[in-house]
Amino acid sequence: MPIVVTDEPATWDADTALEQLYAAHWRSLVRLGVLVVGDLAQAEEITQDAFVALHARWRRLREPDKALAYLRQTVVNRSRSALRHKGVVNRHAQATGSASVSGTDLPGSDEAALTSERRTRVLAALQDLPDRQREVMALRYYGGLSEAEIAEVLGISRGAVKSHASRGASALRDALTDYLEDRS
Amino acid sequence: MSRPETEHDPQLAALLHDAVADVEPDDRLADIRARIPRPSHARRWGLIAGGGALAVAATVTAIALAGSPSPVTTDPDIADDPTPSVADLTAVPAYFVGETPTGDRLYREFQAVDDPTPGLAGLTLLESGPVDPDYGTLWPEGSFEDRISDPEAGVVHVYLTDAAPEEPSDLALQQVVYTVRAGLQEQVEVAFHRGDAVLDTVPAAPQLQTLSHVNLSDPSEGQVVSGRLKVTGVANSFEASVPWRIMQGSVEVDTYSFMASGSMGTRLWPFSGEIDVSSLDPGTYTLIVETDVPTTEGPDPYADSRTFVIE
Numbered sequence: 001m002p003i004v005v006t007d008e009p010a011t012w013d014a015d016t017a018l019e020q021l022y023a024a025h026w027r028s029l030v031r032l033g034v035l036v037v038g039d040l041a042q043a044e045e046i047t048q049d050a051f052v053a054l055h056a057r058w059r060r061l062r063e064p065d066k067a068l069a070y071l072r073q074t075v076v077n078r079s080r081s082a083l084r085h086k087g088v089v090n091r092h093a094q095a096t097g098s099a100s101v102s103g104t105d106l107p108g109s110d111e112a113a114l115t116s117e118r119r120t121r122v123l124a125a126l127q128d129l130p131d132r133q134r135e136v137m138a139l140r141y142y143g144g145l146s147e148a149e150i151a152e153v154l155g156i157s158r159g160a161v162k163s164h165a166s167r168g169a170s171a172l173r174d175a176l177t178d179y180l181e182d183r184s
Numbered sequence: 185m186s187r188p189e190t191e192h193d194p195q196l197a198a199l200l201h202d203a204v205a206d207v208e209p210d211d212r213l214a215d216i217r218a219r220i221p222r223p224s225h226a227r228r229w230g231l232i233a234g235g236g237a238l239a240v241a242a243t244v245t246a247i248a249l250a251g252s253p254s255p256v257t258t259d260p261d262i263a264d265d266p267t268p269s270v271a272d273l274t275a276v277p278a279y280f281v282g283e284t285p286t287g288d289r290l291y292r293e294f295q296a297v298d299d300p301t302p303g304l305a306g307l308t309l310l311e312s313g314p315v316d317p318d319y320g321t322l323w324p325e326g327s328f329e330d331r332i333s334d335p336e337a338g339v340v341h342v343y344l345t346d347a348a349p350e351e352p353s354d355l356a357l358q359q360v361v362y363t364v365r366a367g368l369q370e371q372v373e374v375a376f377h378r379g380d381a382v383l384d385t386v387p388a389a390p391q392l393q394t395l396s397h398v399n400l401s402d403p404s405e406g407q408v409v410s411g412r413l414k415v416t417g418v419a420n421s422f423e424a425s426v427p428w429r430i431m432q433g434s435v436e437v438d439t440y441s442f443m444a445s446g447s448m449g450t451r452l453w454p455f456s457g458e459i460d461v462s463s464l465d466p467g468t469y470t471l472i473v474e475t476d477v478p479t480t481e482g483p484d485p486y487a488d489s490r491t492f493v494i495e
Contacts, residue, residue: 011434018220022213030209035200044209051216056285056484060429060474062436115202122203141197142204169193180195 014058021067022051029075035138036079038127043075046082050074072143073153076135083131118179125175133168136161276300277366278309279359280319282396285484288355289396290362291319292418294404303332303340306363316405318489322356323348332364335372339385340364344378352376357386358394391451392420397475397486399452408493413459413471417488418452419444421475426455431470442473464494 012020029050033043050071054061061067126134135154139145147165151158173180273296282291293314297305310323327348333341342360349356361374365388376383388394398419403409419426424447429439438459446453461469469492474485 010436013434018216019213022216026212027207027209031204031207034204034207040207040209043207044212047209048212048216048219051212052219055216055220059472060427118199119203119206122199126200126203137196138200141193141200144197169196172196172199173193176196176199179199 009064010062012058014055017058017061017064017067018051018055021054021064021071024064025068025071026051029071032072032138032142033075033079035123035126035142036076036135037082038123042082043079046078047071047075049078069149069153072139072145073155076139076153080131080135121179122176125172128175129168129171132156132160133164133171136164137168137172140165273298274300274305276305276309277363278306278314279362279366279395280310280314280316280321281355281359282316282319282488284396284486286486290355290358290394291316291396291399291488292362292366292401293319294401300367301332303364303367304328304330306367307332307342307360310359310363316490322353322359335368335370338372339375340368340370340372341375341377344376344383346378348378354389355394357384358389361386361388362394395452396488397421397452398426398473398488400471400473400488400490403471403490403492405490406493407490408495409461410494411460411462413461413492414456415442415459415471415473416454416456417473418454419473419475419486420449420452421447422478423447423476424453424455425476426473427476428459428471428473430459430461430464431472432464432467437464437469441476461494466494468493 009017009020026047030040030043030047033046034040037043037046053074054067054071057070058067061070126137129137132154136150139150139153140147145153147158147161150165151161154161275294276297277292277294279290279292281288293316295309295315297309307323307328310321311325311327313321324347326345329343329345331343342364344352357374357376360376364374365372371388373385373387375385398417398421400415400417402414402416415428417426421444424444425441426444427439427441430437438461440459442455442457444453444455459471470489471492472487472489474487477483477485
């Protein structure tokens with residue numbers, strides 16, 4: 001089949017789709033992965049896997065919107081299995097007394113250090129959430145997805161999304177109260 | 185019906201965005217490209233594509249599988265070829281080689297043959313090659329002597345000539361074993377001879393390790409269709425789902441899925457259905473069927489395709 005490259009997504013071949021979608025979404029998908037999995041190197045690996053899978057799937061997806069939904073879904077699902085693996089490793093580490101304590105290092109007092117501390121605490125607070133709550137938080141507050149879209153990405157009911165969203169938001173507000181203005 | 189969205193907290197959104205604002209991932213496009221499997225062309229193996237053979241749609245499959253090959257007398261789905269007259273023809277199955285995500289595997293294709301000799305007719309098709317341009321054969325013209333034994337004690341004897349590959353690959357041997365079994369409707373092993381020597385006696389390898397997990401029987405390649413497109417085939421697919429798409433060039437014009445009669449197990453299961461194509465403009469289309477894959481883990485879906493024509 002001749003390869004035709006045009007600006008019309010419906011006519012993109014898989015290579016073109018990969019290139020276009022990578023240019024548009026690579027960074028934001030890795031960032032989404034970091035929020036879910038809490039680690040850049042792992043988020044890059046996972047997102048890379050998602051793009052490889054997308055290339056194979058492009059014939060079935062054909063539309064950039066569907067492709068983006070597929071990429072998000074793949075990143076989130078793979079993050080979850082990566083975390084499952086990491087959970088086992090961490091539990092093992094704790095059991096053998098070698099758990100990392102870097103999260104408790106005291107930061108300096110300058111602005112950069114404060115920013116860095118804030119970012120670390122937000123990521124840590126996310127990691128403390130149950131899987132589903134963390135995924136919903138990342139898709140909702142970073143991805144900007146509606147509850148219906150999140151339900152589709154995660155393959156769960158909209159009611160379940162609502163419940164995870166509300167519990168997750170409440171837990172994050174409690175954990176990050178230092179950084180939130182009092183809205184009452 | 186829709187309930188209001190849970191209140192969106194802009195402060196949380198700002199915190200999450202900020203948490204990854206300094207994340208600048210490495211450029212991995214080259215790595216991604218390097219990991220994408222490139223389909224190698226079937227002809228690298230010296231596969232031989234079919235010439236002017238006549239493909240038949242296999243609505244006769246059920247009959248053919250139930251007993252001896254049956255004359256195709258009233259099947260309206262015979263490919264549009266004026267000669268020879270379809271009234272004298274029989275649909276003969278042969279197994280050809282095609283690419284799949286798990287390497288080259290076998291696909292069954294039915295071709296119309298005038299007065300076939302059971303067992304031998306299929307071997308002749310292996311030499312003359314497939315009609316579907318996506319398939320190929322590993323047996324050059326003249327590979328087989330013009331004889332085949334009757335089944336005896338579960339074994340059929342097939343005689344190779346010097347035109348046959350010197351050391352046929354396992355897949356080439358399975359092309360013969362599957363074709364002979366389908367032609368004779370008997371679960372036989374095949375003893376391969378060359379000259380006075382018996383090369384090997386080969387049983388059928390397990391279906392799921394040998395065949396494409398989805399294989400179209402109808403329509404036939406290049407079939408002219410109006411109104412409804414009849415589709416039959418066999419598949420082993422997750423939850424028996426066989427998604428299909430109709431493409432015009434690279435544009436998808438319709439998509440849905442068939443349900444196979446079973447899933448799992450160690451075999452392929454029949455599926456069939458009709459697609460309303462009455463709204464399609466005249467032109468050439470491609471029907472693609474695939475196996476369903478529940479996750480992104482593991483190999484890509486298996487696929488088979490046929491070109492059909494709306495006049």
